[in-house]
Every structure is written in C-alpha cells, then in structure tokens.
Amino acid sequence: MPATEKPTELRPFPLVLEIPVHWGDHDAFDHVNHTVPLRWFESARIAYLEESGMGHMMNGQGRGPIVASVTCHYRRQLRYPDTVKIGVRVASMRRSSMIMEQVAFSSQQGAIAVEGTAVIVIFDYRKQRPARIPQDMKSAMERYEKRPISIEPPLP
Amino acid sequence: MPATEKPTELRPFPLVLEIPVHWGDHDAFDHVNHTVPLRWFESARIAYLEESGMGHMMNGQGRGPIVASVTCHYRRQLRYPDTVKIGVRVASMRRSSMIMEQVAFSSQQGAIAVEGTAVIVIFDYRKQRPARIPQDMKSAMERYEKRPISIEPPLP
Amino acid sequence: MPATEKPTELRPFPLVLEIPVHWGDHDAFDHVNHTVPLRWFESARIAYLEESGMGHMMNGQGRGPIVASVTCHYRRQLRYPDTVKIGVRVASMRRSSMIMEQVAFSSQQGAIAVEGTAVIVIFDYRKQRPARIPQDMKSAMERYEKRPISIEPPLP
Amino acid sequence: MPATEKPTELRPFPLVLEIPVHWGDHDAFDHVNHTVPLRWFESARIAYLEESGMGHMMNGQGRGPIVASVTCHYRRQLRYPDTVKIGVRVASMRRSSMIMEQVAFSSQQGAIAVEGTAVIVIFDYRKQRPARIPQDMKSAMERYEKRPISIEPPLP
Numbered sequence: 001m002p003a004t005e006k007p008t009e010l011r012p013f014p015l016v017l018e019i020p021v022h023w024g025d026h027d028a029f030d031h032v033n034h035t036v037p038l039r040w041f042e043s044a045r046i047a048y049l050e051e052s053g054m055g056h057m058m059n060g061q062g063r064g065p066i067v068a069s070v071t072c073h074y075r076r077q078l079r080y081p082d083t084v085k086i087g088v089r090v091a092s093m094r095r096s097s098m099i100m101e102q103v104a105f106s107s108q109q110g111a112i113a114v115e116g117t118a119v120i121v122i123f124d125y126r127k128q129r130p131a132r133i134p135q136d137m138k139s140a141m142e143r144y145e146k147r148p149i150s151i152e153p154p155l156p
Numbered sequence: 157m158p159a160t161e162k163p164t165e166l167r168p169f170p171l172v173l174e175i176p177v178h179w180g181d182h183d184a185f186d187h188v189n190h191t192v193p194l195r196w197f198e199s200a201r202i203a204y205l206e207e208s209g210m211g212h213m214m215n216g217q218g219r220g221p222i223v224a225s226v227t228c229h230y231r232r233q234l235r236y237p238d239t240v241k242i243g244v245r246v247a248s249m250r251r252s253s254m255i256m257e258q259v260a261f262s263s264q265q266g267a268i269a270v271e272g273t274a275v276i277v278i279f280d281y282r283k284q285r286p287a288r289i290p291q292d293m294k295s296a297m298e299r300y301e302k303r304p305i306s307i308e309p310p311l312p
Numbered sequence: 313m314p315a316t317e318k319p320t321e322l323r324p325f326p327l328v329l330e331i332p333v334h335w336g337d338h339d340a341f342d343h344v345n346h347t348v349p350l351r352w353f354e355s356a357r358i359a360y361l362e363e364s365g366m367g368h369m370m371n372g373q374g375r376g377p378i379v380a381s382v383t384c385h386y387r388r389q390l391r392y393p394d395t396v397k398i399g400v401r402v403a404s405m406r407r408s409s410m411i412m413e414q415v416a417f418s419s420q421q422g423a424i425a426v427e428g429t430a431v432i433v434i435f436d437y438r439k440q441r442p443a444r445i446p447q448d449m450k451s452a453m454e455r456y457e458k459r460p461i462s463i464e465p466p467l468p
Numbered sequence: 469m470p471a472t473e474k475p476t477e478l479r480p481f482p483l484v485l486e487i488p489v490h491w492g493d494h495d496a497f498d499h500v501n502h503t504v505p506l507r508w509f510e511s512a513r514i515a516y517l518e519e520s521g522m523g524h525m526m527n528g529q530g531r532g533p534i535v536a537s538v539t540c541h542y543r544r545q546l547r548y549p550d551t552v553k554i555g556v557r558v559a560s561m562r563r564s565s566m567i568m569e570q571v572a573f574s575s576q577q578g579a580i581a582v583e584g585t586a587v588i589v590i591f592d593y594r595k596q597r598p599a600r601i602p603q604d605m606k607s608a609m610e611r612y613e614k615r616p617i618s619i620e621p622p623l624p
Contacts (some may be wrong), residue, residue: 024303351490
C-alpha cells in the first residue's frame with residue numbers, strides 16, 4: 001500500500017494488509033463474528049515475518065512462530081461489504097518472544113474497528129521449546145520497523 | 157476488475173472477485189483446505205446477487221438465497237501466498253432455483269485451480285418454502301449476464 | 313457432565329461442554345490453530361446463557377450478548393484426536409457487562425491447555441447500545457453459579 | 469456408538485461420529501452455513517481412515533489422502549442446538565482413489581439433513597502424484613466395511 005494512501009491511524013505500522021470482509025464472516029447477530037479478526041491478524045503477522053525477512057531466517061532450522069497469548073478489543077461492529085486494512089508491528093521483544101500489535105481499520109467506517117496484541121514465541125518445533133531470537137533476526141525486524149525495538153525485562 | 161486484466165479463462169464470468177489466500181487457510185497437509193474454496197464461491201455468489209440488483213429485489217420481502225446442493229472439483233493444490241480470482245455466473249434456471257458456476261483462478265499458477273457449481277433456491281424465509289423467481293429478477297440477471305438465461309425443465 | 317466425572321481443574325465451572333477436536337482444526341504447524349479455542353469458548357458461553365435461563369430473558373426484547381474484548385493464553389499445544397472439556401463461568405459483572413472465564417481441558421493430556429476471558433456486554437441490538445443487566449438476569453446467574461457474583465466498580 | 473443406538477438411516481455406515489452443532493456455525497440466515505457439513509464430513513473421513521487402519525498404512529511413506537472432488541446435498545436446515553451423527557463409508561474404489569459417502573443425521577429432527585460424496589485420491593506427497601492403493605489397504609477397508617468393495621472401471 002503506497003504510504004500516501006495510508007489512513008493516519010495506520011502510519012505507525014510498517015505493514016498494512018487489505019482483506020475483504022466476506023458475507024460468510026457474519027454470524028447469527030448479523031455482524032462479523034469476533035473470531036474473524038483474529039484470523040486477519042494472524043495473516044498480517046505471517047506477512048510481516050515474510051516481508052521483514054524473519055521468516056526466511058527461521059526456515060530450514062525447524063524454528064517457527066507459535067502463539068503464546070492474544071488479546072483483542074472490539075470497538076465497532078463490522079459488516080459486509082467492507083474492506084479492512086490490517087496494520088501490524090512489533091512493539092517490543094524478550095529473549096525468545098515478541099509482542100506484536102495489530103489493528104483492523106474499516107474502510108466503510110473510516111475508523112479502527114478492532115485492535116489486538118499477540119505474544120509470539122520463536123519456537124524450535126524439533127526440540128519443542130522456545131528458541132532465542134538471534135541477533136540477525138532482531139536486526140531484520142529493526143530494519144523493517146525503521147526504529148530500534150525495545151527489550152522487555154524477563155518475566156518474573 | 158477491468159476487462160483487459162481478465163485472464164482468458166475468466167472471460168465467461170460477469171463478476172470476478174479477488175481474494176487473498178491466507179496462511180491460516182492451510183491445513184495439516186500444508187495446502188489450502190478443500191472447504192475454503194466453498195467459502196470463496198459463497199462470497200462471489202453473494203456479490204453477484206448484489207451487483208446484479210437481484211439481492212435488492214429480495215430484501216424486505218423475506219426472500220433470500222438458500223443453497224440446495226454444491227459440487228466442487230479440485231484441479232490444483234493452492235498455497236499461500238497467492239491471490240485467487242473467483243469468477244461466477246448463472247448457467248441456467250428453473251422455476252425457483254438457478255445453477256451458478258464458479259471457478260477459482262490462481263494468480264501464482266496462472267490457471268484455474270478449483271471449479272464448482274451450486275444450486276441456489278430463492279427461498280421465502282417467512283413461509284419456509286421456495287419462492288418463484290419473478291420476471292424482474294430474471295431480467296436483472298440477464299442484463300447482468302448480457303445474454304439470455306436458459307430455462308431448465310422441471311425436475312421429475 | 314456428572315459432577316463425579318469432572319476433572320478437579322473444572323470444579324469451579326458450573327457448565328462443562330465436551331467438544332471433539334477435528335483434524336481440520338490443525339493448521340500448517342500441525343497443531344490446533346490458535347483461533348479454534350476462541351470458537352469453543354463462544355459455544356460454551358452461549359450454552360451458559362441458555363442453561364442459566366439468561367438467554368431466555370433476552371429473547372423477544374432485542375437484547376443479546378456482544379463481545380467487547382477477549383484474552384486467551386495457550387499453555388499446551390492441542391492435537392487431533394482429542395476431546396476438550398470447556399469450562400465456563402461468570403467471574404464478575406458491571407452495570408451492563410460481565411467477565412466470563414473459560415478453560416479448555418485436554419482429555420488426552422489430562423491438563424488445562426488453554427484459558428481465556430471475555431468481556432460480554434448485554435447489548436440492545438435495536439437501539440444499538442449497551443443495556444443494563446436487570447436484577448432477574450443477575451439472580452438467574454447467581455442461582456446457576458450457586459454463589460454471589462461480585463460487582464466491579466464502573467470503568468473510569 | 470453401540471449398534472443398538474444407531475438410527476436405521478445410519479445402519480449402512482461402519483463409522484458414525486457424533487458432533488455438536490455450535491452456535492457459531494450459524495450464518496446471517498440463522499441456520500448452519502452450508503460449508504460446515506463439509507468440515508464434519510472431512511472429520512468423519514479422517515476418523516474412518518484411522519479406525520480402519522488405512523491411515524496407519526500411509527504414515528511414514530509420504531502418502532496421504534487428497535480431496536479430488538465433493539458433492540453435497542442439503543435436505544433440511546440445521547440449527548443450534550443439535551447434535552449431528554455423521555455416517556461415512558467407502559462406496560467404491562479405482563486404482564488410486566475411492567468414493568466415500570457421508571450423511572449428517574440431525575438428532576433434533578430425527579432425519580438425515582445433509583448427504584455428500586467425496587472422491588479421495590491416495591496421494592504421494594513426496595512425488596506429488598497419485599499412488600496406487602495397495603492390496604493391504606483394500607483388505608483393511610473391506611474388513612472394516614465387512615463387505616467387498618466394488619472396483620469402478622478406469623475413467624475414460
């Protein structure tokens with residue numbers, strides 16, 4: 001998405017993904033079911049990992065992302081037809097995890113409708129345990145974000 | 157979609173909808189799960205009903221489409237990242253139903269990957285029974301298709 | 313579910329729903345996708361509202377539940393075949409909302425695999441705004457929980 | 469499921485899987501969305517492959533099932549709450565494929581609500597092409613079905 005077309009609310013996000021709302025995303029209350037934005041956010045995170053080059057660094061080493069936790073706030077109901085613009089960024093990181101922030105901007109309503117966070121652990125699927133985020137992956141992330149990523153203290 | 161950008165395979169379809177493939181559409185065999193194109197086709201049919209004006213004619217009268225049957229053929233495996241172009245058209249109609257044809261064209265592979273049909277009944281949700289397709293709805297369909305729609309004989 | 317069959321971890325929950333894990337719930341990392349437990353939790357909340365009689369009190373008045381926010385923690389990977397036991401309870405309430413807690417207990421692993429919370433607002437879908445939780449609904453909830461429900465102070 | 473509890477309509481099926489209908493399976497027409505039974509059928513087919521021992525014979529050889537085509541007929545609308553009983557059987561086979569038949573029996577309505585077929589190809593995921601169904605797999609299938617499986621002539 002050209003920077004000039006980015007709504008102001010999406011400026012902080014290095015990657016913005018456009019996704020059409022489907023009629024089938026509605027539930028019996030006739031709005032988009034609350035689980036659907038979680039799938040949009042997942043798509044945006046995967047795109048982020050690939051675009052930033054981080055995904056490439058994981059491949060072939062048995063490492064990949066795994067979701068440790070999510071939060072999601074629903075500010076506005078979404079309805080078909082609409083196109084959402086999903087913004088995603090890395091907010092901060094720890095030894096083997098990072099906090100990613102995502103928003104869903106409704107083109108119809110001209111406003112952010114949903115926002116969420118996800119704690120993503122870099123996971124060694126062979127050893128079945130978290131893997132340290134190597135320096136080259138952190139560097140790729142910072143190049144992509146065009147800013148330094150703050151390191152959170154270890155969890156108690 | 158401008159006609160000039162339409163792949164040849166999509167020329168017969170009055171409506172073409174672009175849908176991004178999501179990473180989460182994959183199943184454990186690491187390709188798009190076979191139920192996902194059915195959702196794409198549903199989205200395309202709903203868009204068809206709205207764009208052709210038929211949806212407008214149903215609203216406020218308690219009538220709506222209901223799926224009586226579907227068929228789907230999977231010619232090629234689909235994988236993320238890709239964008240599918242879904243073509244949809246009405247092939248023929250009966251007293252209260254129509255046969256819709258849909259295809260999913262893979263931009264990555266430059267070929268049709270999935271094709272399917274759906275028998276859609278115009279249903280009176282208040283009376284809970286099929287409703288005759290009125291002449292104005294048939295006319296709207298033919299204007300949208302830019303061709304006459306053949307009438308199938310009644311089912312035995 | 314008879315109380316005697318309840319795993320200890322599910323004792324605090326007045327309603328426990330058994331749901332089979334489907335093969336198609338897996339994603340490309342070959343475990344249950346992180347959005348699936350959110351659907352399980354939704355099913356359990358709906359069952360709670362119906363079983364407690366609260367759903368009945370909303371019907372016919374245009375009121376219904378709407379999800380304001382969710383959190384979800386993933387402690388263990390889930391895999392097919394398994395049956396999860398979803399526990400759900402109301403933790404506390406405010407003027408027009410309640411905090412519901414849910415857990416997913418893996419029968420295969422004999423442990424809680426996922427836990428989450430949801431802020432559910434009682435919403436007047438006609439007026440499109442939150443509705444006060446009436447006393448009879450609160451009473452139904454307390455009868456069902458067999459304990460008083462604490463009232464949270466208003467949000468600042 | 470003990471044979472004595474099997475509804476008559478499910479007698480022809482060696483495997484019957486019980487699946488609860490979820491509230492979230494509803495779409496905006498307030499009945500179960502037509503794509504949902506396709507997921508149920510997939511679950512039942514996977515269970516069939518495992519229970520019959522066929523799945524075990526594929527593992528470790530890079531072979532697995534792939535869906536070539538499906539058909540599905542919707543006879544009755546399904547609504548939450550309900551439990552569907554999914555029956556599945558192999559109807560016939562070819563060199564490297566089999567036709568599986570599935571039905572969804574509604575416990576609430578006491579009748580078959582949906583029926584479908586699937587052409588499943590045994591696929592060599594390493595070589596990316598169909599694999600001949602070996603004799604031991606056919607034998608496992610016939611033991612499980614307790615009847616000989618007819619062989620269809622090759623497709624023209």
